[in-house]
Amino acid sequence: MTTSKTTSTSTSRQPWWVRLSERCYTxxxxxxxxxxxxxxxxTYDELLTDLKSPLEPGFERQVARRLQSDKPIGFKPARTLMPVMMQRFSLQDAELTNDPDYGAMRATCNGCPVVGRCWKAMRGGADVEECRGFCPNAEAFDSRAAQ
Known part of the structure; x- marks a missing residue:
C-alpha cells in the first residue's frame, strides 16, 4: 500500500487549468x-486616450509595446500625453500656447521615440524625475517651469 504525501508546494500551487489559462492569455x-x-x-483609440481606466498589467504592457512599434495614425501624443507630462513639470497647456516654441514641442512629442514608455508612465503616475529620464521635451519643460 502506498501513501501519497502532500507537500506544501503542491497545495499552494494553482490547479493546472488555471496555470494553463494564464499561460494562454499571456x-x-x-x-x-x-x-x-x-x-x-x-475602442482602441479610446483605450489609448483614457489614461485613467485600469488595465490588466500584461495587456497594458502589450499596448505600450504596440504603441511603440506601430503608432496608430490617429493617435497624437501631443494631444493625449503632452498635457499630462506638462503637469508633471508644473506647467499647464494654456500657459504655453503662446510660447514661440510650442509648435516645436508638440512636433517633438508627436514624433517621440519612446511614446510607448511615455504612455505607460503617464498612466502610472510617473513623477517628474522619472519623466526627465526619457522625455525629449524635458529640458524645454524645465526651462519654462523655471521662468
Whole structure:
C-alpha cells in the first residue's frame, strides 16, 4: 500500500487549468492587442486616450509595446500625453500656447521615440524625475517651469 504525501508546494500551487489559462492569455495578449487595434479601432483609440481606466498589467504592457512599434495614425501624443507630462513639470497647456516654441514641442512629442514608455508612465503616475529620464521635451519643460 502506498501513501501519497502532500507537500506544501503542491497545495499552494494553482490547479493546472488555471496555470494553463494564464499561460494562454499571456501568450496571446500581443495578438489580442493587435486584434483590438484592427477590428475595434474606435475602442482602441479610446483605450489609448483614457489614461485613467485600469488595465490588466500584461495587456497594458502589450499596448505600450504596440504603441511603440506601430503608432496608430490617429493617435497624437501631443494631444493625449503632452498635457499630462506638462503637469508633471508644473506647467499647464494654456500657459504655453503662446510660447514661440510650442509648435516645436508638440512636433517633438508627436514624433517621440519612446511614446510607448511615455504612455505607460503617464498612466502610472510617473513623477517628474522619472519623466526627465526619457522625455525629449524635458529640458524645454524645465526651462519654462523655471521662468
Amino acid at each position: 501568450a496571446s495578449t500581443a495578438q489580442l492587442v493587435r486584434d483590438v487595434q484592427h477590428e475595434a479601432g474606435s
